[in-house]
Amino acid sequence: xTMMVRGNDKENHHAMLYGSVLENMATTExxxxxxxxxxxxPTTAPVRRGRVLGPNVFxxxxxxxxxxxxSISVASILVVLAAWQVFSSTGLVNQNLASSPWGVVQSFRFxxxxxxxxxxxxxxxxxFGVGLGLAILIGAFGGVxxxxxxxxxxxxxxxxxxxYSMPIIALLPLILVWFGIxxxxxxxxxxxxSVFPVLVGVIAGTRNVDPMLIRLARSFxxxxxxxxxxxxxxxxxxxxxxxxRISIGSALVGVVVSEYFLGNSGIGGLIVTxxxxxxxxxxxxxxxxxxxxxxxxxxxxxxxxxxxxxxQVK
Amino acid sequence: xxxSVKINNVCKEFIAGSSRRGIPTVHRVLDNISLDINPGETxxxxxxxxxxKSTLLLCVAGLESYTGKIEVDGHxxxxxxxxxxxxxxxxxxxxxxxxxxxxxxxxxxxxxxPMERKQRAERLLELVxxxxxxxxxxxxxxxxxxxxxxxxxxxxxxxxxxxMDEPFGALDAITKEYLQEEFQALVARQQVTTVFITHDIAExxxxxxxxxVLSANPGRVLLEQTVEEPRPxxxxxxQSESFQKLSARLWQALRVA
Ligand SMILES: Nc1ncnc2c1ncn2[C@@H]1O[C@H](COP(=O)(O)OP(=O)(O)OP(=O)(O)O)[C@@H](O)[C@H]1O
Ligand SMILES: [Mg+2]
Numbered sequence: 001x002t003m004m005v006r007g008n009d010k011e012n013h014h015a016m017l018y019g020s021v022l023e024n025m026a027t028t029e030x031x032x033x034x035x036x037x038x039x040x041x042p043t044t045a046p047v048r049r050g051r052v053l054g055p056n057v058f059x060x061x062x063x064x065x066x067x068x069x070x071s072i073s074v075a076s077i078l079v080v081l082a083a084w085q086v087f088s089s090t091g092l093v094n095q096n097l098a099s100s101p102w103g104v105v106q107s108f109r110f111x112x113x114x115x116x117x118x119x120x121x122x123x124x125x126x127x128f129g130v131g132l133g134l135a136i137l138i139g140a141f142g143g144v145x146x147x148x149x150x151x152x153x154x155x156x157x158x159x160x161x162x163x164y165s166m167p168i169i170a171l172l173p174l175i176l177v178w179f180g181i182x183x184x185x186x187x188x189x190x191x192x193x194s195v196f197p198v199l200v201g202v203i204a205g206t207r208n209v210d211p212m213l214i215r216l217a218r219s220f221x222x223x224x225x226x227x228x229x230x231x232x233x234x235x236x237x238x239x240x241x242x243x244x245r246i247s248i249g250s251a252l253v254g255v256v257v258s259e260y261f262l263g264n265s266g267i268g269g270l271i272v273t274x275x276x277x278x279x280x281x282x283x284x285x286x287x288x289x290x291x292x293x294x295x296x297x298x299x300x301x302x303x304x305x306x307x308x309x310x311x312q313v314k
Numbered sequence: 315x316x317x318s319v320k321i322n323n324v325c326k327e328f329i330a331g332s333s334r335r336g337i338p339t340v341h342r343v344l345d346n347i348s349l350d351i352n353p354g355e356t357x358x359x360x361x362x363x364x365x366x367k368s369t370l371l372l373c374v375a376g377l378e379s380y381t382g383k384i385e386v387d388g389h390x391x392x393x394x395x396x397x398x399x400x401x402x403x404x405x406x407x408x409x410x411x412x413x414x415x416x417x418x419x420x421x422x423x424x425x426x427x428p429m430e431r432k433q434r435a436e437r438l439l440e441l442v443x444x445x446x447x448x449x450x451x452x453x454x455x456x457x458x459x460x461x462x463x464x465x466x467x468x469x470x471x472x473x474x475x476x477x478m479d480e481p482f483g484a485l486d487a488i489t490k491e492y493l494q495e496e497f498q499a500l501v502a503r504q505q506v507t508t509v510f511i512t513h514d515i516a517e518x519x520x521x522x523x524x525x526x527v528l529s530a531n532p533g534r535v536l537l538e539q540t541v542e543e544p545r546p547x548x549x550x551x552x553q554s555e556s557f558q559k560l561s562a563r564l565w566q567a568l569r570v571a
Contacts, residue, residue, distance in 0.1 A: 219377060230422070234410045
């Protein structure tokens, strides 16, 4: 999903069509969710009895029919791991360069025993948490302000358009010069890289609020803040979550990049050091931790989304 | 508990996009509308589609600008007022709120304390027959149920002036008659001044102390017909001769509208 939106954005960033991009994002989410909800709907259950191995139109992860496809996914990962192990054990690929699943496990143990891994994870988690947290706060409040008040929008939108469409990493040397090699520069980097998906999502969500609902609230003499709380905020939640999902990925990129260049600490630092020492097993340990945490966070977010969006259930 | 309404020479124009030469075309929707509505009375408005009925209602609600003068209880309308409640043509329920929370919504915006809010909302849910649906979300309600929640939400704020835009349009005949009777009794009992838009001539006569016929393009008052029958009116009155006579007269007026 991250890839899709990025690609899309590169193509038409001149037009600054982020509204439509994010709208697509939001509808994709809803469809996904419909899929899940339909799976729990007893009326559609008989359809799934025919065991079709094609794209499962009605099914979601929870339906029994996807047990098969789930097993296939697990098998796919196991087969690749096994092949990797076989290739490196038989010497078909160079063990020093490619390591092996067993080698990764050993590196994992080694890093834990040395007390390196715990510290690295803690450092990265702190950077990630502070950076993404700030990005979400700025994105949420800034996005509502920019989407709601036209003047605020006119002031900030050109800057958002410029920054969102350029590779933020290019600013890294400047950040280094201005703020030095320090935690704050790392945080700034993470925030800069991950703030825009949330920000742009919340702007689009705020502008897509049903004007009829706003009129309704006004007809009951609702004050501006009350209208925001009761109409604007609830209706931009899907946009917000779609933005956060992308921001999580961006923040991870930001964490690794700033650890590579600004701190040589955390998981990113561990990966760089391991690479320089030709410890490919340790590199894979770092990569695996990043991958697993990304998947976990995205899954958690989907749970939250389904809980918040339970009113969409038909 | 009832407001008087004075509508004086009200006009409303929409700018319908500028033409090539940059001169915007003006679309006159309401043309010199004048109406006097006495406290506690129900005025029903009928007219062809596009005759500006909804627009007139929005002007009275303070949600649309206009030229001329609209006074409610002697105060000029320049924006929404807490003692006016509007039932819009579409239900416009907040999709993330349950039926009960939707009915409480107006009260919440007007800062009624939660306990009282809930009590009033429960009472109105019962009136419109939605008690069993109180914890359902709008997506789980039928169109008619949504519309009944919409009506309950407006009645909950106990307005002095109630503006209703085809509230029973989406309902089946039986629910419609039931609600007409209930609504009419309620409004008569509480003496709520009501402006009620409808497409249905029988509904207009049954509910109205006065029926106003609007013409289309632009909207003008074609006819004001008083309905003398005292309220509350039994549903059987619809079968009476006096009712049929009024109905024929309004048909005639609408044909030239
Ligand atoms: N916001 C608007 N901008 C431009 N034109 C509008 C707007 N709202 C209404 N109109 C026009 O005003 C006219 C009257 O609309 P209105 O909704 O008041 O009609 P109505 O009598 O309520 O019709 P119906 O019975 O179909 O609901 C229509 O021709 C419509 O196109
Ligand atoms: Mg209308």
